[in-house]
Amino acid sequence: MTRRVFLFAMLAAxxxxxxxxxxxxxxxxxxxxxxxxxxxxxxxxxxxxxxxHSCSKVRYQTLxxxxxxxxxxxAATDPLSAGAIYKASAAALAGPNYLQRVRENVEPGLAxxxxxxxxxxxxxxxxxxxxxxxxxxxxxxxxxxxxxxANKCQLDGISxxxxxxxxxxxVDLCNQTIARADDVEHGKQLAVxxxxxxxxxxx
Amino acid sequence: xxxxxxxxxxxxxxxxxTPADNTPHDxxxxxLAGRVLDYNAALRVAALRLTGELPTLVEMSAVATAAxxxxxxxxxxxxxxxxxxxxxQMFRFWQDTLKMGDDPSLDSAPxxxxxxxxxxxxxxxxxxxxxxxxxxxxxxSGTFTPADCANGVPATAGLLTHPxxxxxxxxxxxxxxVRWTQETFACTAFPAEIATVAKDVGGATPYTGMxxxxxxxxxxxxxxxxxxxxxAVICANCHSNINHIAPLFAHFDATGAYQANIVVPTPLxxxxxxxxxxxxxxxxxxxxxxxxxxxxxxxxxxxxxxxPAIAECVIARVWNWGLGKSDIIDGxxxxxxxxxQAQVDAFTRGGGKLKDAIFNIFTxxxxxRF
Numbered sequence: 001m002t003r004r005v006f007l008f009a010m011l012a013a014x015x016x017x018x019x020x021x022x023x024x025x026x027x028x029x030x031x032x033x034x035x036x037x038x039x040x041x042x043x044x045x046x047x048x049x050x051x052x053h054s055c056s057k058v059r060y061q062t063l064x065x066x067x068x069x070x071x072x073x074x075a076a077t078d079p080l081s082a083g084a085i086y087k088a089s090a091a092a093l094a095g096p097n098y099l100q101r102v103r104e105n106v107e108p109g110l111a112x113x114x115x116x117x118x119x120x121x122x123x124x125x126x127x128x129x130x131x132x133x134x135x136x137x138x139x140x141x142x143x144x145x146x147x148x149x150a151n152k153c154q155l156d157g158i159s160x161x162x163x164x165x166x167x168x169x170x171v172d173l174c175n176q177t178i179a180r181a182d183d184v185e186h187g188k189q190l191a192v193x194x195x196x197x198x199x200x201x202x203x
Numbered sequence: 204x205x206x207x208x209x210x211x212x213x214x215x216x217x218x219x220x221t222p223a224d225n226t227p228h229d230x231x232x233x234x235l236a237g238r239v240l241d242y243n244a245a246l247r248v249a250a251l252r253l254t255g256e257l258p259t260l261v262e263m264s265a266v267a268t269a270a271x272x273x274x275x276x277x278x279x280x281x282x283x284x285x286x287x288x289x290x291x292q293m294f295r296f297w298q299d300t301l302k303m304g305d306d307p308s309l310d311s312a313p314x315x316x317x318x319x320x321x322x323x324x325x326x327x328x329x330x331x332x333x334x335x336x337x338x339x340x341x342x343x344s345g346t347f348t349p350a351d352c353a354n355g356v357p358a359t360a361g362l363l364t365h366p367x368x369x370x371x372x373x374x375x376x377x378x379x380x381v382r383w384t385q386e387t388f389a390c391t392a393f394p395a396e397i398a399t400v401a402k403d404v405g406g407a408t409p410y411t412g413m414x415x416x417x418x419x420x421x422x423x424x425x426x427x428x429x430x431x432x433x434x435a436v437i438c439a440n441c442h443s444n445i446n447h448i449a450p451l452f453a454h455f456d457a458t459g460a461y462q463a464n465i466v467v468p469t470p471l472x473x474x475x476x477x478x479x480x481x482x483x484x485x486x487x488x489x490x491x492x493x494x495x496x497x498x499x500x501x502x503x504x505x506x507x508x509x510x511p512a513i514a515e516c517v518i519a520r521v522w523n524w525g526l527g528k529s530d531i532i533d534g535x536x537x538x539x540x541x542x543x544q545a546q547v548d549a550f551t552r553g554g555g556k557l558k559d560a561i562f563n564i565f566t567x568x569x570x571x572r573f
Contacts, residue, residue: 036535048231050542051569052238053248056527061295065255098304101371106529136259144260156260163247163257165267203251203527 055202056106058116060095066200070137070161071130072123082123089115113201120196124189127196131160146192151184153191161192162199170195238572242266242276245571249276252525253283253565255292273571280565284558287345293317294340296524301368301387307339308459309367311350314340316362318347323558326517326550330361330388330504337365356461360504366459369452373459376477377452377467381445384452386532388507390516393441396493406433412443413493417484419446424484427471446482447490451500453477511551515540518547518560525564542569 043049058066064086068074076083091097092115096104105112132143137160146157153174158166174191181187246266250258262279269275283289297313297320298304304313315336319328336359337352352359354366362368363384372379386392394412401409402416410416410433419442421431430442453465468474469481483489490496491506507513519531519538528536540547546567550560564570 044231044234046537047539047542048235050522050526050528050536050538051235052526053570053573054527054529054536056529058251059255059295062251062255066251066257069256096299096304098298098302098309099306101302103299103302103530103533106527107534136257139260139264159263160257160260163250163263164243165263203248 055108057094057108057112058200058203059104059106060090060093062203063093063116063119063200067119067123069134070127071134072126080122082119082126085115085119085122089119108201113197116200117193117197120193120200121189123196124192127161127192128188131157136160147188151178151188153178158195161195164199240273240571241573242272242571244573245565246276246279248525248527248570249280249283249565253280253292253561254286254288255295256288276571277566280562284562290317290321290340290345290347291342293320294342296320300520301362302383303367303371306367309371311337311339311352312362312365312367314338314347315365318349320557320561321347323556326514326555326557327508328361330363330507330513331501332361333359333501336361337367354455354458354460356500358499358501360500363451363500363504364455364461366455368459369455370457370459373455373457373467375468375470375474376481377449377455378445380452380455381449384448384507385444388513388516389510390512390519390531392532393445395441395444404431404433404437404439406437408437410437411440414443414447414490416443418487419443420480420483424480426481426484427469427475428481444492447487448503450479450482450489451497451503453482514551514555515543515547517557518543518550518564521557521561522546522564525561525570 040046064074067082067086072082072086074083074086078084079088086093092111094105094107094109094112096102128146131137132145134143137144137157139156144156144160145154146161148154153171155166155168155171158170158174162170174195177191177194178184178187181190243263243266246258246263250256250262258279266272266275266279294313294317297316298310301313301316303309315332315338316329317340318324318338319326319332334351335349337350339348339350340346341348352364352366354364354369356364358364368383369380372383374380382393385395389395396413397411398413401411404410404416416431416439419430419439420426420428422429423431430438430446432438450465453467454462456462456466465477465479467477469477488496489498489503491503491510495506495510497503497506516531522538522543523529523531523536528534530536531538546560546563549563550556553559
């Protein structure tokens with residue numbers, strides 16, 4: 001009985017009506033505490049983790065919007081097209097299943113990220129060809145191209161692809177990827193896929 | 204024993220070190236202090252959340268080249284919140300939060316919640332609205348079409364009486380609907396309340412609920428399920444709250460239609476329909492929380508609307524969504540009260556308007572630092 005009172009006193013001391021406190025009591029009752037302790041040691045306590053951006057997977061619908069807004073045809077029927085792969089990959093991309101009361105899983109996973117990379121590889125030719133024609137990637141009516149006539153990577157094009165202003169480092173890595181490829185066209189596709197994947201592995 | 208000690212220690216250790224405790228700062232405080240302002244990165248996240256798309260080249264340029272990037276960023280967040288795409292994002296956010304969607308009978312619930320958010324109506328309408336709780340939302344046009352639910356309820360109480368919700372979370376005793384209500388809007392799983400003084404009820408562990416142990420039904424009161432059982436776990440720790448709410452949800456059948464009598468089944472032989480004395484002893488009233496009695500769905504909705512924990516919960520959910528966290532319950536991504544205190548205070552002071560709260564969160568210091 002003494003033990004019980006002691007343990008309860010410890011729990012009661014640390015549980016109150018606030019969100020963080022009361023969820024502690026529940027989580028720890030329902031789960032093994034050791035992985036949670038390990039997680040806190042590795043990632044930091046909630047007072048830290050709650051205040052920093054997480055590395056979340058790009059949501060399924062958002063990925064579709066993103067691809068479409070950069071020139072990918074989501075209605076494509078070729079089974080190897082980016083659009084068709086995207087359409088057929090809701091489960092592999094950890095999309096939600098609301099009829100089964102399952103939310104979208106935003107934790108990045110290896111299979112999910114691999115599928116994402118597959119899509120970007122297949123999307124690269126469409127992105128290279130169509131991005132400059134998209135209003136989202138135009139400034140003063142001029143479309144941002146990913147590559148110039150000499151097949152060199154362009155700042156504005158990369159910016160529109162990844163969603164933040166690109167730096168010279170992005171351009172250098174992009175050009176290196178092309179230089180290391182067997183041929184220029186495959187190098188350009190690989191560079192686009194790598195940049196897109198790197199930008200979207202974490203939202 | 205080790206397990207419980209770890210529970211207690213972890214709960215205590217992780218909360219030590221907050222500024223309010225005046226304890227020395229540690230490596231995690233250093234990491235927080237080491238973050239730098241990055242409005243370009245913040246714009247990307249804001250665009251993905253609020254419009255579902257990457258920022259355009261013009262939007263990026265406006266922030267990147269601005270003399271006052273903070274002001275330029277905030278202008279863009281305002282623009283995102285005014286965009287038709289924001290309605291689409293809110294619809295998706297609420298589908299995920301409510302775990303309802305991909306079927307017209309379910310989609311009207313997230314549509315209603317999205318409409319309340321987009322129109323900046325008080326968030327408490329989700330529990331207290333008496334009409335218009337089954338709108339449709341057209342993603343292509345970004346428009347809401349108001350409609351009432353048609354499931355025969357004597358009085359509508361926001362989403363609590365929504366036919367799709369009651370259909371989606373149909374179960375024995377209506378308990379799944381209660382759990383959904385608790386986890387979605389109070390952000391904790393059961394047990395919902397824990398007393399400061401435990402009571403020995405003859406089990407291996409004490410009873411820790413706020414209600415008197417005898418306030419729920421059991422074999423001793425003629426209940427067909429012994430919610431006072433102590434032989435394995437203390438069922439009453441959770442059921443003291445659950446049983447004071449569940450009878451209100453027990454009037455909705457498997458299709459979500461309201462019936463005058465209790466219609467939910469029990470997990471007993473041949474699945475007989477539940478009766479009131481299965482939940483509570485004769486004379487015991489319903490309650491949202493201990494000390495907060497309710498009589499019907501409307502009063503339950505108003506009790507929830509008045510509960511500060513509900514406001515904290517929705518802010519915590521939006522905070523986690525903004526910062527890319529998984530679910531606060533399913534993913535265990537707790538949000539300490541101190542982290543969102545400023546947002547909760549502003550939300551409460553401002554009349555519970557979620558669109559305003561989203562702006563505050565997306566322009567908060569934590570959001571724009573990386």
